[in-house]
Amino acid sequence: MDQGFVFIALPLMLLIWSAAAWDFHARRIPNVLVLVGAATGLLLQGIQAGPGGAQTSLYGLLVGLAILMPGYLMGFTGAGDAKLMAATGTFLGPWGILQAGLASIAVGGIIGLLFAASALFNRRSVSPWSRYGLMMKTLVATGKPLYIPPTEGEVMGKKFPFAVSIAIGTTVWVIWQWPLAQ
Numbered sequence: 001m002d003q004g005f006v007f008i009a010l011p012l013m014l015l016i017w018s019a020a021a022w023d024f025h026a027r028r029i030p031n032v033l034v035l036v037g038a039a040t041g042l043l044l045q046g047i048q049a050g051p052g053g054a055q056t057s058l059y060g061l062l063v064g065l066a067i068l069m070p071g072y073l074m075g076f077t078g079a080g081d082a083k084l085m086a087a088t089g090t091f092l093g094p095w096g097i098l099q100a101g102l103a104s105i106a107v108g109g110i111i112g113l114l115f116a117a118s119a120l121f122n123r124r125s126v127s128p129w130s131r132y133g134l135m136m137k138t139l140v141a142t143g144k145p146l147y148i149p150p151t152e153g154e155v156m157g158k159k160f161p162f163a164v165s166i167a168i169g170t171t172v173w174v175i176w177q178w179p180l181a182q
Contacts, residue, residue, distance in 0.1 A: 015088070
């Protein structure tokens with residue numbers, strides 16, 4: 001096992017999977033966990049690559065924050081998710097967090113589709129499909145998007161622990177990418 005992998009990737013895995021577990025159970029990510037994670041990423045990059053590593057780490061933080069900030073501002077993700085992505089960026093740098101962030105968003109999309117599909121099999125759940133159809137018909141007829149918020153009891157109205165998507169997407173990216181970076 002590569003020393004760089006142990007030095008950077010293992011603390012990163014500890015951060016993201018701790019945040020995912022916390023988010024899954026409590027539907028929030030503690031600020032102290034994200035702050036300690038960001039400081040650890042900055043410190044480890046600084047130790048491993050010197051001032052250039054620390055600078056790369058800070059750029060990764062900014063790119064990580066920028067990835068989920070639009071979703072946070074539109075109410076699709078929580079502030080903890082955006083901060084976790086930023087902290088993850090301190091470990092991966094700007095290019096790594098961009099790729100891991102896109103992988104995490106793809107994983108979140110798949111999980112979201114599974115949530116929506118689950119309404120087809122759970123009779124107690126309100127299905128989002130008629131709402132989606134109306135939004136699509138409006139888009140086709142007027143050329144303008146219309147957002148209709150989920151109704152009470154609808155499966156898509158439930159809080160989604162996006163840190164789980166961040167953990168899965170980042171882990172897959174690290175496992176896939178790490179040998180290529182050597």
